[in-house]
Amino acid sequence: MEIVAAALALFAARGYGATKLEDVACAAGIAKGTIYLYFANKEDLFRAVVRQELLPALARIEAAIEVHTGPTQDLLRLLMAHFVQMIESELGGIPKLVVSEAGNFPEIAQFYADEVVARGMAIIERIVARGVDRGEFRPVEAARLTPVLVGPMLCMLLWRHSIGRHSAIGFDHRAVLETQIDILLRGLAPEPGA
Amino acid sequence: MEIVAAALALFAARGYGATKLEDVACAAGIAKGTIYLYFANKEDLFRAVVRQELLPALARIEAAIEVHTGPTQDLLRLLMAHFVQMIESELGGIPKLVVSEAGNFPEIAQFYADEVVARGMAIIERIVARGVDRGEFRPVEAARLTPVLVGPMLCMLLWRHSIGRHSAIGFDHRAVLETQIDILLRGLAPEPGA
Amino acid sequence: MEIVAAALALFAARGYGATKLEDVACAAGIAKGTIYLYFANKEDLFRAVVRQELLPALARIEAAIEVHTGPTQDLLRLLMAHFVQMIESELGGIPKLVVSEAGNFPEIAQFYADEVVARGMAIIERIVARGVDRGEFRPVEAARLTPVLVGPMLCMLLWRHSIGRHSAIGFDHRAVLETQIDILLRGLAPEPGA
């Protein structure tokens, strides 16, 4: 819906508290009162923004991973490419929003941790396990590796959707991605003797 | 000052807008009006929180790096250890706060980008360049490497100071750090033939 | 509007600072917040009170003067009668208000001086000049005469809208007016020999 899209943009830019429903309505091209026909109140709208938009994206990634059959490093590349896409889309505002408002919406934080982060980590751990199983990676503990794998991308996502908007410092997402993949593949390469 | 410490804790936990000065005063053990003896208004207090606390910490890191003479990988470990310390201290709330409020305080975002991020990146680039110069690392472009180096730590910092507070998912900072260092050193190791 | 009328009454009675918007709202039979739908803030309301009410009254006097053709002393009586009317109406609160708040609203004072006082003085000077021209008055310098002409009425106006409300001393406006006209006509009568 238009309202959710407008709300996402404004919530992400200003935060929950600083976003006026009047501005959301204005951005969505409707009147203030109309929001209340679709959402019980501001909190309800906020929850809808976080819930409705992210899960489909995650499902798409899971599906893409599922059907993949080639080398694990291609799978890794595929995953990262999805990430870069999200960084560059409006959707990237959601993680930023959840980080910002976690303190005021603990159940949103929990929902996000359970439904997005946990599932995302599971995807990655499966990829790593697959690589180890197939002898493409040396044996590593997947749990400890996850932050190393997603951290750089997540950081760039948050940067782009917050401080980066107000600074001249920018990152070439794709170049960083290549470097990251390069380091990872070398760092995970099986020991020559093994 | 007590006020700044109380304000940091509350701003980081709830965000700028959702923090009432009355609560800050209460947490600092003073009356509402007393805040106005030291800060012109709420914004002024916010700026003070961000500005006063972080620069000294950064300066300490810079000084520690400066005097180091051993192998570059030790330097890398030293840097990361500082990071882990910050993650685990109250200070870690500041980056989270700046990410959250960048949209409402563009000049704070800029200040942070210029004084903290740019300086932090410069430190890292110097370490990487040193490693390459000394033949400890293979030749790499430092700029592209920075997010790969700090991303994982930053992510854990933000996690710990936002969503992580409301989720059962936790990270073993030191274990992740070891994994990250391990991957990096292998990934940056000079080509055998070079 | 109801709001402006209520505000005039309260501002005139208590002054700008001592008037709470809640009381204005209450007197106007609306809620506090409603005022802000029509006026940006308290100052804006104050300005509206002063600006909206007085100019139409002045224009009416000017028009009445314009069409008059009889003896100048009748014109003088007409003018004074308008004054007495204003003294006795709610409108009389405005000059009192402007006098009281001139220090805090210099641009209101200026506006009042330019739009009300200067125009009022011009009207009087025209009447005096007409009387001299027609040989009804002896030659006098109009500028010096103006305070003499309007001072007594203005004083009674201010009295009625401030101290007089709290004192037993009262003036019979119409009797004073007659005395004033009497003195003036004798005092302005052409020299017998001239």
Next chain:
Amino acid sequence: MEIVAAALALFAARGYGATKLEDVACAAGIAKGTIYLYFANKEDLFRAVVRQELLPALARIEAAIEVHTGPTQDLLRLLMAHFVQMIESELGGIPKLVVSEAGNFPEIAQFYADEVVARGMAIIERIVARGVDRGEFRPVEAARLTPVLVGPMLCMLLWRHSIGRHSAIGFDHRAVLETQIDILLRGLAPEPGA
């Protein structure tokens, strides 16, 4: 006392409500708390300002009138000259202040009406009665004449201490005074035939 003088200047310029005790203290060259050594509270200070300063001035006028023996028109001139003096001194701020704050300090208004206005009117009525008795003025009812006599001067006083401070329009007090005396003496001159 310095405090009262500073308070008069500020109260007259800004009104009671808009005057901060801190500014009064500052203008008097003392600390805020010191005011409370001499006055119970802000209202008490306000009352002192109005009460202490004006009565001595009035007593001086009464005394001057008392001893006068010459023609009544000289007495009138003497009275007016006192007025002009007050207009031009800091003391002129008091009537302006009382007019402004009458609504918030009814007992000050009453005090002023009884002690200053009533006494002032009595002085004037005595002068007029004297002139009539001595055959210098034609018979007039003194009560109706008082506003005619003092109105012009009072108006200029209020102008000078409020709106006039913020406008280019100014009055030549002494010139207006001469005109006023001239009109009065002609207007009060005994009928030729009487």
Next chain:
DNA sequence: AATGAATGAGAATTCATTCAT
């Protein structure tokens, strides 16, 4: 379904007043 005028609870801010030094 949609509107937008009206509401009023809630937060930032001010400043008279107090009191330990």
Next chain:
DNA sequence: GATGAATGAATTCTCATTCAT
């Protein structure tokens, strides 16, 4: 006597929410 740091009641202003149209 004098100070000025600390207080908290009081006021302006905002904005989520309601509801008559």
